[in-house]
Amino acid sequence: MANLSCVDALINCFTKLPGVGYKTAERYAYRVIEMSREDAGHFSSAIMAVKDQVKFCQVCGNFATGEKCEICEKRHSDTVCVVAHPKDIAVIERCHAYNGTYHVLHGVLSPLNKKGPDQLNLKSLMTRLQGGAIKEVIIALSADVEGEATANYLAALIKPSGIKVSRLATGIAMGVALEYADEMTIGMALRNRTEVL
Numbered sequence: 131m132a133n134l135s136c137v138d139a140l141i142n143c144f145t146k147l148p149g150v151g152y153k154t155a156e157r158y159a160y161r162v163i164e165m166s167r168e169d170a171g172h173f174s175s176a177i178m179a180v181k182d183q184v185k186f187c188q189v190c191g192n193f194a195t196g197e198k199c200e201i202c203e204k205r206h207s208d209t210v211c212v213v214a215h216p217k218d219i220a221v222i223e224r225c226h227a228y229n230g231t232y233h234v235l236h237g238v239l240s241p242l243n244k245k246g247p248d249q250l251n252l253k254s255l256m257t258r259l260q261g262g263a264i265k266e267v268i269i270a271l272s273a274d275v276e277g278e279a280t281a282n283y284l285a286a287l288i289k290p291s292g293i294k295v296s297r298l299a300t301g302i303a304m305g306v307a308l309e310y311a312d313e314m315t316i317g318m319a320l321r322n323r324t325e326v327l
């Protein structure tokens with residue numbers, strides 16, 4: 131069956147999704163063939179709708195349908211949380227532990243992927259910080275080598291302006307025995323230790 135060129139083209143489309151290999155893409159394509167014409171239509175029009183309607187917020191770089199995203203429209207805060215991708219905002223929002231605003235870098239510094247400071251959404255962050263309304267920047271990037279390098283770069287860039295820079299605490303994950311934690315995690319946990327009150 132997969133020698134029909136239109137089926138091959140659909141399989142090829144699905145392989146472009148993260149975590150989808152050829153076999154899974156093939157299963158998805160066969161499922162689409164079995165779908166009603168109406169369901170398949172919803173699928174394709176939903177894809178085109180996000181392409182036509184979703185833009186980036188001019189303030190923070192989050193997904194938006196207008197000039198500003200929903201968060202920048204509603205919240206006025208003196209705290210900005212810097213994340214790598216729009217999907218990270220959804221993760222933090224689900225915790226219900228933060229009600230400030232965000233700034234999306236659209237990546238992290240990565241010499242391997244040729245991402246330098248100019249390829250990140252940094253200029254608009256610095257413009258926001260120059261306004262004087264922001265008192266604290268929370269850096270919420272992944273605890274890996276690239277995330278660390280980006281966090282250090284950001285801290286060095288922002289600190290001279292007198293704005294407080296903080297980072298998400300990293301350490302031993304809940305439910306993980308100390309003997310199974312790696313050295314980097316234990317080192318970070320020790321440096322970020324908190325006083326027992």
Ligand SMILES: [Zn+2]
Pocket residue numbers: 187188189190191192198199200201202203
């Ligand atoms: Zn925004």
